[in-house]
């Protein structure tokens with residue numbers, strides 16, 4: 001069946017979008033702003049968006065939200081301005097917050113970034129896309145769809161007990177972890193080598209890090225910037241916790257861990273378990289000892305990273321979490337949603353303008369998989385080994401953030417249209433950076449094992465704070481941080497040159513090895529989205545070579 005010309009009441013659409021949260025609404029907005037004549041249908045299952053995680057944006061997503069989507073006013077009024085990332089370390093024996101080593105910026109951030117309440121943002125985006133002329137059906141459940149090629153696709157959904165089938169030139173999958181197209185095509189893959197899980201909850205009655213009470217409890221004033229406006233991370237070997245302030249006064253807090261190295265509390269409700277772990281850290285105790293978890297706002301996900309080995313084809317494309325997800329450590333989920341959505345809107349517009357996009361489809365599909373693999377190896381492969389050591393993390397913090405600012409941040413601000421239209425780590429230069437990053441990441445992990453063998457892992461986790469006096473810039477100035485990071489890394493290489501690392505990844509260096517397959521507790525049965533097909537596809541292996 002070929003779609004006839006679209007008329008306002010017909011069942012024929014140019015684009016049908018599956019899922020209307022961040023990726024779906026952004027895509028609708030981008031398409032309609034450029035081609036108001038298009039018929040775009042957004043099908044959203046929920047009656048009301050949930051607050052997701054309580055998200056922190058990085059600078060690339062900040063650029064997308066402000067420059068591309070033009071949401072500056074909304075963000076300034078309804079969300080919390082974010083000022084950087086702060087990492088807090090500790091060692092057993094210390095329970096005073098002011099002795100915890102701290103890494104973070106000294107002053108306010110130079111680029112717009114936000115602590116988002118996703119319930120508010122997603123609703124605003126969906127409203128905006130409806131204002132631009134997208135047709136929104138909600139709540140509506142997608143019953144089936146057929147991907148038969150541009151103009152021949154069908155989508156059947158149910159709303160208020162009625163079933164409707166529409167045809168679409170393009171189908172865009174923005175259904176998040178539901179990953180409707182990838183599941184149907186059997187292309188969803190678990191990422192091997194990164195067994196990372198997470199649980200989180202929203203809290204009320206959290207004590208602010210900049211409050212007089214915090215001072216009374218011993219936390220000394222440090223940097224110029226309000227500490228509470230940062231995304232604060234508590235760090236440990238094999239785990240980290242995020243603490244994110246939300247605009248209504250609640251806080252989002254969660255723990256993410258690598259099952260090979262760490263087991264979080266396993267008894268009770270999610271909120272209690274998160275709190276039990278948070279208060280083991282002096283900064284967590286300062287903030288959360290009187291906090292109340294909002295239990296109906298809690299989630300736990302097993303096996304966070306996954307991807308689809310195919311993200312687009314003739315007349316269909318997946319983006320955002322429907323294409324894949326990696327790890328929330330550096331808050332880059334929305335960066336990937338932004339790139340994917342922008343690239344998809346360019347591709348769809350070219351196709352609807354009558355261009356042959358066969359080559360673009362192959363290119364984007366390859367680029368996505370390449371980007372995902374490079375992203376994994378450059379930032380996350382075995383990283384949880386050294387998260388709990390402040391010196392190693394100081395090197396990683398400087399190197400990871402400097403490469404981010406020299407690369408993606410600088411690029412999206414310089415040439416927004418061109419840079420958002422492809423995925424991160426693109427081309428030979430992106431590949432070169434990815435290799436360099438993968439190299440130092442590998443080395444830092446080896447040094448961590450050497451320090452475990454020597455008993456010096458976490459040596460400077462108390463009383464050694466490191467504040468960045470110069471902010472990160474999306475310009476060659478970020479090279480200064482790169483050099484400082486490389487110097488810290490080389491110093492650690494030299495200090496540990498003659499030490500043999502412990503050989504087992506999970507070895508503590510004290511004659512103990514965690515055997516996670518035995519002591520990792522089962523997560524509750526209610527966990528959404530259990531792991532998918534475990535094998536890596538041929539296509540992915542080709543990219544990974």
Ligand SMILES: Cc1cc2nc3c(=O)[nH]c(=O)nc-3n(C[C@H](O)[C@H](O)[C@H](O)COP(=O)(O)OP(=O)(O)OC[C@H]3O[C@@H](n4cnc5c(N)ncnc54)[C@H](O)[C@@H]3O)c2cc1C
Pocket residue numbers: 018019020021022023024043044045046052053054055056057058061140141142174175176177178180198200254301304319320321322325328331332333334335337
């Ligand atoms: C623990 C954790 C922490 C994170 N922290 C951050 C962070 O700090 N910063 C950051 O940038 N990112 C973070 N992320 C990632 C971020 O949450 C996601 O990348 C982002 O929410 C993806 O948006 P999306 O629109 O693609 O998908 P979603 O937000 O999941 O939206 C999918 C939509 O599709 C709808 N849908 C699903 N199935 C159907 C169906 N059958 N029919 C119709 N509609 C359907 C759903 O109702 C939903 O509204 C984190 C993720 C996790 C797991």
